[in-house]
Amino acid sequence: MINKEVKVKISNVSKIYKGTNKDVHALDNVNLDIYKNEFVCVIGSSGCGKSTLLNILAGLDTPNSGTIEIDGKAIEGTGVDRGVVFQQYALFPWLTVAKNVAFGLELQKKSKDEINKIVDHYLKAVGLIDFKNSYPKELSGGMKQRVAIARAYAVNPNILLMDEPFGALDAQTRAQLQTELLNTWDNEKKTCFFITHDVDEAVFLAQRVVIMSPRPGRIKAIVEVPIPYPRVPETKLSKEFNDIKNELWQLVYQEYLEAKK
Numbered sequence: 012m013i014n015k016e017v018k019v020k021i022s023n024v025s026k027i028y029k030g031t032n033k034d035v036h037a038l039d040n041v042n043l044d045i046y047k048n049e050f051v052c053v054i055g056s057s058g059c060g061k062s063t064l065l066n067i068l069a070g071l072d073t074p075n076s077g078t079i080e081i082d083g084k085a086i087e088g089t090g091v092d093r094g095v096v097f098q099q100y101a102l103f104p105w106l107t108v109a110k111n112v113a114f115g116l117e118l119q120k121k122s123k124d125e126i127n128k129i130v131d132h133y134l135k136a137v138g139l140i141d142f143k144n145s146y147p148k149e150l151s152g153g154m155k156q157r158v159a160i161a162r163a164y165a166v167n168p169n170i171l172l173m174d175e176p177f178g179a180l181d182a183q184t185r186a187q188l189q190t191e192l193l194n195t196w197d198n199e200k201k202t203c204f205f206i207t208h209d210v211d212e213a214v215f216l217a218q219r220v221v222i223m224s225p226r227p228g229r230i231k232a233i234v235e236v237p238i239p240y241p242r243v244p245e246t247k248l249s250k251e252f253n254d255i256k257n258e259l260w261q262l263v264y265q266e267y268l269e270a271k272k
């Protein structure tokens with residue numbers, strides 16, 4: 012059930028990148044309210060502005076116009092209230108798994124005992140406690156992404172911003188991490204903004220799916236996914252799941268036909 016308290020308010024956000032030949036209107040007047048503890052997925056064709064929007068939410072980029080508010084307060088740059096997970100694992104190769112997860116906690120000047128406790132908690136949550144002293148190069152892609160997720164959760168952000176975090180993984184690992192992510196989301200009650208190219212993944216994870224369209228980047232439609240949690244791999248076999256998936260496919264396909272014109 013969606014709690015209707017607005018957590019993130021995106022109002023009239025536009026972004027233009029100055030290009031060598033021409034300007035790119037990456038986002039045009041984007042408006043979206045994301046509710047507290049909500050899981051929102053964003054899909055849309057390549058170049059429709061998904062990452063631009065996520066980077067602006069993260070405070071890594073700024074809009075040309077419009078505002079982003081979190082709990083009613085305009086954001087200014089990056090903040091520990093927002094954890095970001097990218098497609099490429101972005102782990103520090105010279106640090107062990109435990110040290111990677113501890114990194115943000117050390118910046119927060121937490122005590123050693125507290126850091127150890129938090130690191131162990133999240134490494135257990137992602138099933139990697141036995142690898143705490145390993146280095147990233149000793150891990151598979153899926154394991155590295157689990158570390159990245161544990162690291163994002165460890166600093167206790169209110170909001171998780173995920174840019175295709177499972178995009179580089181094989182189907183089986185991806186399915187496993189989707190279920191794990193939902194379990195953690197359910198336990199930790201975070202607000203999640205999750206970009207994916209995979210319609211199946213969007214329906215499985217999200218309470219609402221935002222479909223964006225390109226040139227200029229806009230929100231084309233928002234589809235609710237009223238399937239109850241916990242969602243399990245078998246959920247993907249249900250009629251309800253497949254009906255919503257088809258609805259989204261039609262919107263995405265329509266987009267493809269329009270782009271071809």
Ligand SMILES: Nc1ncnc2c1ncn2[C@@H]1O[C@H](COP(=O)(O)OP(=O)(O)OP(=O)(O)O)[C@@H](O)[C@H]1O
Pocket residue numbers: 028029030035036037055056057058059060061062063064228
């Ligand atoms: N730093 C930049 N400088 C210039 N143009 C940019 C920059 N970042 C993005 N763009 C342009 O803005 C548009 C939106 O890009 P963005 O990366 O947000 O799309 P996306 O929907 O995330 O795409 P993809 O699914 O391929 O990752 C694209 O046309 C892209 O070329």
